Amino acid sequence: MASIKIRAKAKDGVTTVKALISHPMETGLRKNSKTGEKIPAHHVTEVTAEHNGKQVMNANWSGGISKNPYLSFKFKGAAAGDTIKISWVDNMGKGDSAEAQVK
Amino acid sequence: MKKLLAALSLATLLAAPYIANATPQQDLEEFQNFYKERFPNTPFEDFVNGVYSIDAASREQWEDIEEFAPYELNISNGESLFNTPFANGKTYASCFENGGIGIRQNYPYFDTDRGEVITLELSINECREANGEKPLKWKRGPIADISAYMASTSTGNVFDIKIPDDPRALAAYERGKKHFYQKRGQLNMACADCHKFYSGNMVRADLLSPALGHLTHFPVYRSKWGGLGTTHRRYGGCNAQVRAKSFPAQGEEYRALEYFHTYMSNGLAVNGPGARK
Amino acid sequence: MNLLRRKLVKTAVFVGTTASLVGTGVLLPQRVLGAYATAAFEAKDVDGAISGSLGSGSVTASDSVKLKAPDIAENGAVVPVTVSSSMANVTAISIIAKSNASPLTSTYTLSAECEPFVSTRIKMAKTADVIAVIKADGKLYSATKEVKVTIGGCGG
Numbered sequence: 001m002a003s004i005k006i007r008a009k010a011k012d013g014v015t016t017v018k019a020l021i022s023h024p025m026e027t028g029l030r031k032n033s034k035t036g037e038k039i040p041a042h043h044v045t046e047v048t049a050e051h052n053g054k055q056v057m058n059a060n061w062s063g064g065i066s067k068n069p070y071l072s073f074k075f076k077g078a079a080a081g082d083t084i085k086i087s088w089v090d091n092m093g094k095g096d097s098a099e100a101q102v103k
Numbered sequence: 104m105k106k107l108l109a110a111l112s113l114a115t116l117l118a119a120p121y122i123a124n125a126t127p128q129q130d131l132e133e134f135q136n137f138y139k140e141r142f143p144n145t146p147f148e149d150f151v152n153g154v155y156s157i158d159a160a161s162r163e164q165w166e167d168i169e170e171f172a173p174y175e176l177n178i179s180n181g182e183s184l185f186n187t188p189f190a191n192g193k194t195y196a197s198c199f200e201n202g203g204i205g206i207r208q209n210y211p212y213f214d215t216d217r218g219e220v221i222t223l224e225l226s227i228n229e230c231r232e233a234n235g236e237k238p239l240k241w242k243r244g245p246i247a248d249i250s251a252y253m254a255s256t257s258t259g260n261v262f263d264i265k266i267p268d269d270p271r272a273l274a275a276y277e278r279g280k281k282h283f284y285q286k287r288g289q290l291n292m293a294c295a296d297c298h299k300f301y302s303g304n305m306v307r308a309d310l311l312s313p314a315l316g317h318l319t320h321f322p323v324y325r326s327k328w329g330g331l332g333t334t335h336r337r338y339g340g341c342n343a344q345v346r347a348k349s350f351p352a353q354g355e356e357y358r359a360l361e362y363f364h365t366y367m368s369n370g371l372a373v374n375g376p377g378a379r380k
Numbered sequence: 381m382n383l384l385r386r387k388l389v390k391t392a393v394f395v396g397t398t399a400s401l402v403g404t405g406v407l408l409p410q411r412v413l414g415a416y417a418t419a420a421f422e423a424k425d426v427d428g429a430i431s432g433s434l435g436s437g438s439v440t441a442s443d444s445v446k447l448k449a450p451d452i453a454e455n456g457a458v459v460p461v462t463v464s465s466s467m468a469n470v471t472a473i474s475i476i477a478k479s480n481a482s483p484l485t486s487t488y489t490l491s492a493e494c495e496p497f498v499s500t501r502i503k504m505a506k507t508a509d510v511i512a513v514i515k516a517d518g519k520l521y522s523a524t525k526e527v528k529v530t531i532g533g534c535g536g
Contacts, residue, residue, distance in 0.1 A: 005175050014495060018171045024329075027503070029481060045416050056491045059498075060433070062421045064477060064485035066458045066501040067329040068173040073488070074495035164450045167460035168501070308452070308530030326455035327532075380455040380532075 006100035008084045015078040015102055017049060019071045019086045027063030042092055047071055050085040051078050078102050127266045127276055127366060134367045137299060138315040150316035151374045157303055158310050165378065174251060174324040174376040177331045181252030184245055189234040195249070198230035207257035207373045211362050212265065213272040220275050220358040223250055224333055228353075241352035242336035247322045251331060254322065254375030262319065262373065264366040279363025282356060283314075288347030309380075318365040320377030327380060334361055420484050426476055426511060429484035433474045434515045442467075445523035447512040453504060456529040462499040463512040465521075470496035472515040477527075479508035504529050 003022040008015055021044060028041025043063040049056050056075050078084075080102050087097035125133070138150065142157055149156040155165045185203065188194050196202035200209070210223040224246055228238040239246040266272050283294045297306065298314035305311070321334045335352035338360060342349040350356040420432025430439060448462040463473050473496070474487040485502045496514060504510075507529050513522045 002179060003176075005171070005179060007171065020171050020173065020175055022176045025503075027481070051493070054491075056493055058489040059486060060417045060421075060488075061486045062482050062484060064480050064482055064503050066326075066503055068176060070171055070173075070499070070501050072170070072462075072497075072499040073490070074497045075491070075493040076495065077493045160450065160452065161454050164454045164460055167462075168458065170499075307532060309532045326458040329457060380458075 002098060003096045004086055004088070004098035006084060006086055006098055008078075008100050008102040010078055010080050010102050013076055014074050015051075015076070015082075015084075016074050017072065017084055017086075019047070019049075021047070021069050021071075021086075021088055023067070023069060023088070023090065025063055025065055025067045025069055029063075042090060044069060044088045044090045046089050048087045049073065050087075051075065052082050053085075127273070130280065131367060131369060134299075135315060135370070138302070138313050141303060142313065147370070148372065150313060150368075151319040151371050153312040153316060153320070153377075153379065154310045156316075157313070161310065161380070168326075168378050172324065172378045174331055174378060177248045177251045177322075177324065177376065178255045180245075181248035181250070181255075184249050185252050189231070189236050191234050193234050195227070195230055198226065198233065203253055204256045205260060207254045207375065208260040208262045211358060211365060213267055213269065213275060213362065215267055215269050215272070218271045219355070220362045222334075222353065222358055222361055223253065224335070225353050225358070241333060242339070243328075243330060243332045247331040247333050247336075250322045250333060251376040254373060257373040258375075260373045262365060262369050262371055264362070264369055266366065275359045276363050276366065278356070278359035279361070282360045283363060288342065288345035290345040290347075292345045294341065314364065314367065316368055316371050318361065318368050319371050319373055320375045320379075322375060323377045323379050325379050331376060417484075417487055420474075420487065421482050423484065424482075426478055426483055429476050429482075430474060430513050430520065433484055433487035434472050434513060434520055437518075437520050439513060439520040439522050441523065442521040443523075445512055445514055445521050447510065447523040447525050449510050449525050449527050452528040452530060455532075456504045456506070458501050459504050459510075459527060459529075460499070460501050461510060461512075463497070463514070463523075465496035465514050465516070467496060467514065467516040467521065470494075470514050470516045473498050474513045475500070475502065476511040476513065477502055477504050477508055478511065479506050480504065 005020045007018045023044050024042055025044065026039050026042040028038065030039045031037065032039055041063055044061050047059040047061065057073050059071060082102045083099050084102060085097055085099045087095065089095035145156045155162040185195050200206055207223065211220050214221045224241060227246055227249055231238055266276050286293045297311045302311045302313040318334065322331050323337065324331045335357045338357050339349035339352060417433050420429055423429045423432050444465055444467050446464045449459060453459045461475055463475060470490060472487065472489050475485045476483045477485050486500060488498050504527060509524050510527050511522055511524045513520055
């Protein structure tokens, strides 16, 4: 299952990028209701956005970001057809990336 | 005497939904008129949005979430699952009318050959079993994703659930209706108490959603669950919340309830999957 | 370290931008690779969260920082927050939820092309101030809003 959905739309010179990532975003503070044990922290730590191969935005996240996290940012200088790439890594060393075309 | 008569007639009025000889059509009119009168400022089509159609503050937050709702991931996953062939080479499309596209509004229906209520999730698992696959769990996970995908292909289609002229169909409808209006659990509350008579009121910090429109937006991504769940998952939760014993998902009781509950939203359009708190 | 070299060699423009920004201390080499702002996330107080993520310096409350968050969160697990600003040269934004175990929920490093805007959804365990802090021209500005988190009734 793809873990990232991206929507990128350019309007009047500004591109709005919206990304939705599938991730449990466990803080490490929650307890398993059945065993009473703490569920280990497992959350995205970094999200990077690139436009045509160049980094435009970098986000550092804690477990305080909601499960199945959402991120939106805006930038100038992109045109329809350009490529946006969103990459994430989590505290367990897993990661994923996806690309989308600016519309 | 006058007071007694007045009290009796009032009791009869309040008990109107309980009168056995009201037809489903009469029930439907009474039900929908109740909400139209209770929420005069809500356009009929807007009831599909639940509390967001009656409360501006929560609507704003919901619209923020709808900018890119978490269920979008589920729809994508559901689409991919729906299009993945079974081991025998067939796909889900082979089990459904129109290849499974744009048919959410036809569920649930009463199958007069089998004499039972058929829900969408039931059909999904029957499709799997007919093709040599193991059934999926009923309340969450892949079945919810597939149901979400199928609902998303049906957005805007209007519900027109039929109750065929068959005593078994009517019995299923009546069973669902009874469940809806029956007080249950340690808290001794009926679905109708919260979702009809007190809809729009607050229960602590929760606004009670009108039952009109409920079934249009399932399966549902609940912030509380942090995930997507089916109708019967929610039914189980609702029963548990009034401290009543829940019924098995896709058992006769919940299928009957879903039949009645969906019929009551006839005239409204599919807008699943939905995002709720 | 090989990764660093590969990344720097990849685009001359990128290297140029990075080199010029390194001097100002805005974009440190390890941030290019994405070193996690661990200290900032471990800070239990708002000041630590701010200085750890955006650097030290006094924070001035400003109307030019717009913080959109609900008055009463429908569900504390999913609170939509949007930060924007009319200021120029915004290079970073941090979002803080004062009463969270780790007040710093997130911090964003923006390139020159970025508009001063970020939107996300955060978790809040209880009613608290949400503080948005932006770094513009090296200085820190903030906006604060109290978001109420309630206990649900039957459905929550």
